[in-house]
Amino acid sequence: MTHSSDLPDDTVTLAAGSAMPLLGFGTWQIKGDDAVRATSAALEAGYRPLDTATVYGNEGEVGRALAESGVRREEVFVTTKCPPSKAGHELDTLKESLDLLQTDHVDLWLIHWPGDGSSNSHIWRSFGEAREAGLVREIGVSNFDTALLDEVSDAVGVTPAVNQIEWSPLLYDDETAADHRERGIVLEGYSALRGGTLDHPTILEIAEREGRTAAQVIIRWHLQHGFVVIPKSVNPERIRSNADVARFTLSDDDMTALDALGQG
Secondary structure, eight states: OOOGGGSOOOEEEOTTSOEEESBOEEOTTOOHHHHHHHHHHHHHHTOOEEEOOGGGTOHHHHHHHHHHHOOOGGGOEEEEEEOGGGTTOHHHHHHHHHHHHTOSOEEEEEEOSOOSTTHHHHHHHHHHHHHHTTSEEEEEEESOOHHHHHHHHHHHSOOOSEEEEEOOGGGOOHHHHHHHHHHTOEEEEEOTTOTTGGGOHHHHHHHHHHTOOHHHHHHHHHHHHTOEEOOOOSOHHHHHHHHOOTTOOOOHHHHHHHHHTTOO
8 A cells, every 4th residue: 555645746856957856765774675675665655766875785775676666767766875985986886876776877866975175076077977978867965065065066067956964953054054045956854853853842842733743743844945855764654654744734933943943
């Protein structure tokens, strides 16, 4: 049984024109058979973006789940990431990822974290070549600050489509959000359900009042801001619950209260 009717259909248009759903499924720290089962459960629940990375060591499992799901490849938005240690071997790394994922392209390829010195610009240039070759649809970065975003953009003349950073109401920062908006870079948050967010009194109070889980409130907050969010779980029931956020809206007052948690 699928629960896709309850999933939000919010998307954001990236730099090269791809529509990226705001709600995706993260696979960090999920390995082996757990990764196959969790990814399968996410696809069955209706998630269409899948987020993995070379260093996660689970691209093969994510690829297997996708291949066995019966979901058409063009319906799924696949993200993987290249570590900066692969500088000079970016395309080989990407081709390994494509083989493991059982696909001829990924929808989004990210530099996983900043490398040293000028290496970021060299890697970013190779990312542009991969996009030109049709191996990736969109290119971006992860864990970059504003100065680094500008550095690679200026060096190569291509602005990252996405910057994936740790993000939640407890980490919310007006300036960071504005910096991304001004540059046309989509902010994608990871670890939204970590760092005490699920136990925070303000979040719990809103959840109780709305008849929702704390996780649903946090995910909904991302969507209403236009941030991409990629919650992860190996529990099929929680995977479905985390996606069931289409049928409620946080009030302006609640959004303001949640934003304030990061500004303290």
